[in-house]
């Protein structure tokens with residue numbers, strides 16, 4: 001396959017290039033950048049050195065601009081652009097092939113909700129019903145048939161994976177309280193005061209609590225697929241890590257269940273998944289998933305309440321790794337293809 005990566009110098013774009021160099025189903029990579037067009041990829045991302053060069057023959061080892069990439073007619077495109085810029089580029093490239101969008105542009109099903117959350121009219125509302133929400137373990141059959149996959153946000157991925165089976169099976173109530181801790185790379189590579197080392201080191205803080213964060217409507221939308229009563233509380237926090245995400249969710253148990261019942265429920269849904277590890281009775285830690293596509297899940301059963309823990313790497317299972325997983329599902333490759341070994345930015 002001939003695969004283009006839009007936004008290839010950003011954090012998630014860089015990570016995609018690192019995965020694609022080892023992917024056996026991809027022989028040609030087209031790295032697309034507005035800021036680095038004409039520069040050599042191996043000189044910008046020194047971790048790659050020359051290891052991707054054999055797949056960069058179409059662009060002479062260099063990044064190209066969007067128009068050049070379009071003229072090279074990629075079969076498959078990852079868009080790792082900011083919101084709105086991404087929707088416009090995705091709509092264009094869908095003419096040639098399949099697309100996985102890492103931005104939030106096609107995640108919300110309702111254009112009015114999108115406008116309310118992102119503050120702008122959706123440029124392609126007619127594509128929203130075609131887009132499949134790419135929570136890979138949950139929507140696999142629909143992802144197989146999709147041309148446009150909306151890769152989930154990092155907070156929604158880490159929150160939804162442990163909750164969906166338990167809510168669907170009526171084990172926990174859907175009015176959950178989700179507390180999430182994110183590494184700073186979740187804010188992207190662009191310079192902002194709030195991401196400075198001096199602002200973030202030795203410091204932790206909640207931000208956009210209550211109904212303020214744009215991931216709350218995304219999480220609520222997907223929980224409502226399994227329970228129409230879903231009414232989550234979502235509180236994100238920034239912690240001084242480069243990569244990583246830890247989510248602790250408190251839920252009310254709906255019936256008397258043993259630890260084994262809960263573990264069995266997870267195994268029924270995720271027993272075949274190469275990327276979900278049920279860690280119970282151990283708890284989870286971000287260091288055990290860092291640089292990998294794993295989502296680790298654990299829980300503490302209090303009889304009336306359940307405390308649920310999940311850990312991912314925000315840049316991998318929360319973005320580029322899940323995007324590769326979606327490409328694998330869309331094209332009939334093994335789900336693990338290209339995803340081992342793991343990397344850090």
Ligand SMILES: NC(=O)C1=CN([C@@H]2O[C@H](COP(=O)(O)OP(=O)(O)OC[C@H]3O[C@@H](n4cnc5c(N)ncnc54)[C@H](OP(=O)(O)O)[C@@H]3O)[C@@H](O)[C@H]2O)C=CC1
Nearest residue numbers: 007009010011012033034035080081082103186188189319
């Ligand atoms: N960071 C994370 O943990 C996650 C990010 N996402 C989403 O993935 C997408 C990429 O995120 P991330 O890699 O962190 O972002 P970055 O800010 O690190 O990179 C985005 C890249 O897009 C390009 N770009 C920036 N502004 C524009 C613009 N106005 N028009 C066109 N291109 C532009 C730039 O690359 P170039 O100069 O090479 O064109 C930039 O490096 C975003 O939509 C983000 O919300 C989703 C889940 C998790």
Ligand SMILES: CC(=O)N[C@@H](CCC(=O)OP(=O)(O)O)C(=O)O
Nearest residue numbers: 103104153154182183184186187
């Ligand atoms: C730490 C941090 O800033 N995280 C980002 C979320 C990560 C992300 O990029 O999510 P989207 O793809 O939905 O934009 C935030 O809170 O906005």
